[in-house]
Amino acid sequence: MGSFRVELGADAHPVHVGAGLLERVGELARAAGLRPGGAALVTDANVARLYAARAHRALAAAGFDAITIEVAAGEASKSLATLEQVYDRLVAAALDRSSAVFALGGGVVGDLAGFAAATYLRGLAVVQIPTTMTAQVDSALGGKTGVNHRTAKNLIGAFHQPRLIVADVATLASLPEREFREGLAEVIKYGAIMDAPMVAALEAAMPAILSREPAALERIVDQSLRHKAAVVARDEREGGLRKILNFGHTIGHALEASSGYGSYFHGEAIAIGMVAAAGLSRAYAGLSADEANRLTRLIEAAGLPTRMPAGWRGADFERALKLDKKRTGEGLEFVLIDRLGHALTRKLGFDEIVAQVA
Numbered sequence: 088m089g090s091f092r093v094e095l096g097a098d099a100h101p102v103h104v105g106a107g108l109l110e111r112v113g114e115l116a117r118a119a120g121l122r123p124g125g126a127a128l129v130t131d132a133n134v135a136r137l138y139a140a141r142a143h144r145a146l147a148a149a150g151f152d153a154i155t156i157e158v159a160a161g162e163a164s165k166s167l168a169t170l171e172q173v174y175d176r177l178v179a180a181a182l183d184r185s186s187a188v189f190a191l192g193g194g195v196v197g198d199l200a201g202f203a204a205a206t207y208l209r210g211l212a213v214v215q216i217p218t219t220m221t222a223q224v225d226s227a228l229g230g231k232t233g234v235n236h237r238t239a240k241n242l243i244g245a246f247h248q249p250r251l252i253v254a255d256v257a258t259l260a261s262l263p264e265r266e267f268r269e270g271l272a273e274v275i276k277y278g279a280i281m282d283a284p285m286v287a288a289l290e291a292a293m294p295a296i297l298s299r300e301p302a303a304l305e306r307i308v309d310q311s312l313r314h315k316a317a318v319v320a321r322d323e324r325e326g327g328l329r330k331i332l333n334f335g336h337t338i339g340h341a342l343e344a345s346s347g348y349g350s351y352f353h354g355e356a357i358a359i360g361m362v363a364a365a366g367l368s369r370a371y372a373g374l375s376a377d378e379a380n381r382l383t384r385l386i387e388a389a390g391l392p393t394r395m396p397a398g399w400r401g402a403d404f405e406r407a408l409k410l411d412k413k414r415t416g417e418g419l420e421f422v423l424i425d426r427l428g429h430a431l432t433r434k435l436g437f438d439e440i441v442a443q444v445a
């Protein structure tokens with residue numbers, strides 16, 4: 088098991104990564120200073136079927152008397168309507184300020200339960216127990232919580248740091264192949280922007296990762312979370328450094344938006360975005376052809392796409408790109424790498440970006 092702390096002053100908290108930790112979640116919560124008593128275990132239908140009973144038992148054994156709140160699986164549950172149902176259950180169970188919320192599931196459950204915890208009674212403790220690759224290497228850590236508005240993703244939200252993160256890599260065994268692989272895009276991202284030896288390690292370990300060997304999974308989840316923790320600790324509210332985590336995301340987001348949400352998984356769009364960002368990095372940041380090719384081959388080895396789809400619509404893409412929140416005038420601040428393991432930002436024009444993708 089790997090354990091470390093996210094250094095966030097008053098919001099500092101432990102992170103545990105390992106196989107089989109679900110059985111220990113109650114004990115780990117007590118060790119993190121959570122008070123036993125009333126609690127809520129929020130999960131989705133798929134995860135409930137597989138893991139809720141085990142989590143519930145582990146919590147009960149440590150004195151947490153948790154109601155289980157099960158929402159439908161899928162992005163549609165990150166809504167104000169579902170949030171209201173969660174509040175209704177918290178109220179009905181008479182949970183108070185000393186109660187804890189345990190978020191067991193992927194990023195949807197983590198964001199929804201985290202936001203419910205952030206807002207109910209102006210804030211309850213939340214424990215993140217991520218069960219997807221995306222959640223274990225990215226969304227569980229950093230304190231961003233929220234729901235979607237009918238008109239835009241993540242429009243309603245709050246920063247609310249968890250009191251504890253427990254990533255049981257054994258739960259990744261049941262993840263569908265496509266969900267598993269898309270999470271690897273964010274893993275590769277951490278290597279590309281922060282850790283050249285990690286890129287080499289991923290190149291060597293990709294077969295073990297794809298066959299989901301627990302030791303290989305523990306290593307990449309632990310490394311990824313440590314990297315995100317280091318960035319978040321230095322820039323909790325996304326003032327500066329945290330922007331480098333958006334490597335591959337400017338083009339990825341525009342691709343997601345212009346291809347209709349759903350045709351690409353987030354990680355797949357980010358994979359294509361990172362390859363395009365590597366091309367731009369060659370042109371504008373001096374990245375070598377050799378390193379750009381290594382990044383592309385690693386993304387391919389993870390079974391992720393590297394190119395825009397046949398028949399993609401440039402005009403739609405450009406329109407989506409221009410709606411990016413980071414827009415300034417005729418361009419935007421773009422994350423590039425000048426070598427594997429080192430990121431920087433540079434203002435690029437929309438024409439330059441579109442020309443690279445085309």
Ligand SMILES: NC(=O)c1ccc[n+]([C@@H]2O[C@H](COP(=O)([O-])OP(=O)(O)OC[C@H]3O[C@@H](n4cnc5c(N)ncnc54)[C@H](O)[C@@H]3O)[C@@H](O)[C@H]2O)c1
Nearest residue numbers: 133160161193194195196218219221222226231258261262
């Ligand atoms: N807060 C953040 O910083 C942050 C960062 C990245 C993404 N996100 C958000 O995360 C969400 C996406 O998260 P996700 O990709 O985890 O999707 P998800 O939560 O919808 O999970 C994907 C699917 O896998 C199922 N599942 C979960 N764990 C499983 C397991 N162990 N075995 C089998 N099936 C399992 C779920 O039921 C669901 O059907 C998006 O809403 C995104 O906005 C948030």
Ligand SMILES: [Zn+2]
Nearest residue numbers: 273336353357
């Ligand atoms: Zn992402």
